[in-house]
Amino acid sequence: MKKKRSIYLLALLPFLVLTVMYEIIPLIGVVISSFISDENGAVTAANYGTVFSKLLYQKAMQNSLKISTLSSLAGILIAFLGARSYYEKRGKLGQIFMTILNMVSNFAGIPLAFAYMILLGNAGVMVQLGRKMGIDALANFNLYSSNGMTFMYIYFQIPLATLLLIPAFDGIRKEWQEAALLLGAGKGTFWLKVGIPVLMPSILSTFSVLFANALAAYATAYALMMNMLPLLPIQIAGCFVGDVKMQRGLGGALSVVMMLMMVVMIFITNTISRRFQKGEAVK
Amino acid sequence: MKKRKGLSTVFIVIVLIWLLVPLLVSLIYSLFENWAGIVPKGFTLQAYASVLTDPQFGKALLDTVLICIVPILLTNVIVLLALFVVTAYFPRLEKYVQIICMVPYTVQGVILSVSILSLYVGGKGFFASRVVMLTGAYCIIILPYVYQGIRNSMRSVNMPMLLDAAQMLGCSRIEAFFKVVVPNIMSGIIVSSLLAVGIIFGDYVLIRNLAGSTVTNLQMYLYQVMKADSRKSSATFILIMLVMFLITTVVLVLKAKNDKGKKER
Known part of the structure; x- marks a missing residue:
């Protein structure tokens, strides 16, 4: 019997070959190469020194963190309100809402950058409209800045976040609302004291998905900015692809920094989430 | 109120x-x-005419479709086999398979592409081929979606029970898996495969970093025309979005059908 069972392990072999070759070894390789000097192949921590001391990479980390955090915060806020509206409304409009969310959930990258250029670029339709109608906020909108980028990132965060949050609202029972109402709580109080704390674990885990999604977004930023605004994913790709010699060490160090940012964010959201699940954060 | x-x-x-x-x-x-x-x-409709008659567009469309097929088939078969063996014979390994399958979800395109590139680009032969690198990368990037799709469908048909029942009726487990379980979860497999098609259609970073100029997909085509002609690129954009919407619609319809079928059962 024992022998017969182990034959079945053979069926696991393709899975192992694929993941070892294209996931595990490449990722370990990146971590190892981050400790190897690009000049002489010696073992060193100098790559990390470069990452944290060179202005370009400092800027890239700052911009990436700023754009990811802001767009995730805005995304989660809009998604929360959107999912709550869907929870209260449902019906025909709710169905349309769900369909559109699903439709645009793949709308990112190059097409998104293009649509925003047509809309809000230097000669964009909205910008020209703003000039004609004298709306300064539109006329002077600068898409090619970190604020403009944040605004564009919010677009692809909304469908993702809303679709992730909507199922969580099923956990809020209508009876709770009625009970709170009977005890004299308004709707606002109900959401503040009951709804949001109950949803907090879902909100936090969605936030960390959004953050990772924005941090790693490459195509949208690349199509719009090329290299005008330093961002981590673009700097990483630049170390490996392009005219210059491949800088495995430096690119590896940048990759490790980016992965660490994601891991730290997951750790933070998990920690806060656990406090909410235990009920410690609600007083 | x-x-x-x-x-x-x-x-x-x-x-x-x-x-x-x-x-x-x-x-x-x-x-x-x-x-x-x-x-x-x-x-x-001039812009559409100029896109549709552009041979570059035809090539990009064909490449996009071709580059989808192998990774999706391969990943589905590999994950099916792995999940069958793990649930039927080695339940203790399930946790590790899950972790391996979910890693790409956090790593995402940029790091995955540069790590594969840096590992294989120097070599010679089969594995240094751009198309092979890209295929491997696509397999990994769709892995979380394929894994979740197949695992959820296996759970919803209660695979261990089906296998036991088939075994009692004198059918071997592996036979039961392919004759009973796989046909039953086919619709789940199709839905997650279509999601994977959507991901590969929308990919730019993997194909740009790994394939260079050997393979061009629709996203790369859009990026190229974007720099030259904004009206032609807006027509390209609309065509890409139409394809995407078509895929999503099919997914939504199939999902609704699945859910309905489950409720009736």
Whole structure:
């Protein structure tokens, strides 16, 4: 019997070959190469020194963190309100809402950058409209800045976040609302004291998905900015692809920094989430 | 109470407008010759004609379809085999398979592409081929979706029970798996495969970093025309979005059908 069972392990072999070759070894390789000097192949921590001391990479980390955090915060806020509206409304409009969310959930990258250029670029339709109608906020909108980028990132965060949050609202029972109402709580109080704390674990885990999604977004930023605004994913790709010699060490160090940012964010959201699940954060 | 409902409606409508404006503006832009004022002028389908007759577009479309097929088939078969063996014989390994399958979800495209590139680019032969690297990368990037799709369907048909029942009736487990379980979860497999098609269609970073110029997909085509001709690129944009919407619609319809089937059972 024992022998017969182990034959079945053979069926696991393709899975192992694929993941070892294209996931595990490449990722370990990146971590190892981050400790190897690009000049002489010696073992060193100098790559990390470069990452944290060179202005370009400092800027890239700052911009990436700023754009990811802001767009995730805005995304989660809009998604929360959107999912709550869907929870209260449902019906025909709710169905349309769900369909559109699903439709645009793949709308990112190059097409998104293009649509925003047509809309809000230097000669964009909205910008020209703003000039004609004298709306300064539109006329002077600068898409090619970190604020403009944040605004564009919010677009692809909304469908993702809303679709992730909507199922969580099923956990809020209508009876709770009625009970709170009977005890004299308004709707606002109900959401503040009951709804949001109950949803907090879902909100936090969605936030960390959004953050990772924005941090790693490459195509949208690349199509719009090329290299005008330093961002981590673009700097990483630049170390490996392009005219210059491949800088495995430096690119590896940048990759490790980016992965660490994601891991730290997951750790933070998990920690806060656990406090909410235990009920410690609600007083 | 009434007022709250009104507020929800207003909010949903605002979000819908936000999400649809970029699409509508690009659509109008692609259909008119001149849009300098408030009202666009000169309706024409010229931009679409020039995209559809462009041989580069045809090549990009063909490449996009071709590069999808192998990774999706391969990943589905590999994950099916792995999950069968793990659930039927080695339940203790399930946790590790899950971790391996979910890693790409956090690593995402940029790091995955550069790590594969840096490992294989120097070598010679089969594994240093750009197309092979890209295929491997696509297998990994769709792995979380394929894994979740197949695992959820296996759970919903209660695979261990089906296997036991088949075994009692004198059928071997592996035979039961392919003759009973796989046909039953086929619709789940199709849904997650279509999601994977959507991901590969929307990919730019993997194909740019790994394939260089050997394979061009629609996203790369759009990026190239974007620099030259904004009207032609808006037509390309609309065509890409149409393909994407078609895929999503099929997914939604199939999912709704699946759910309905489950409720009736």
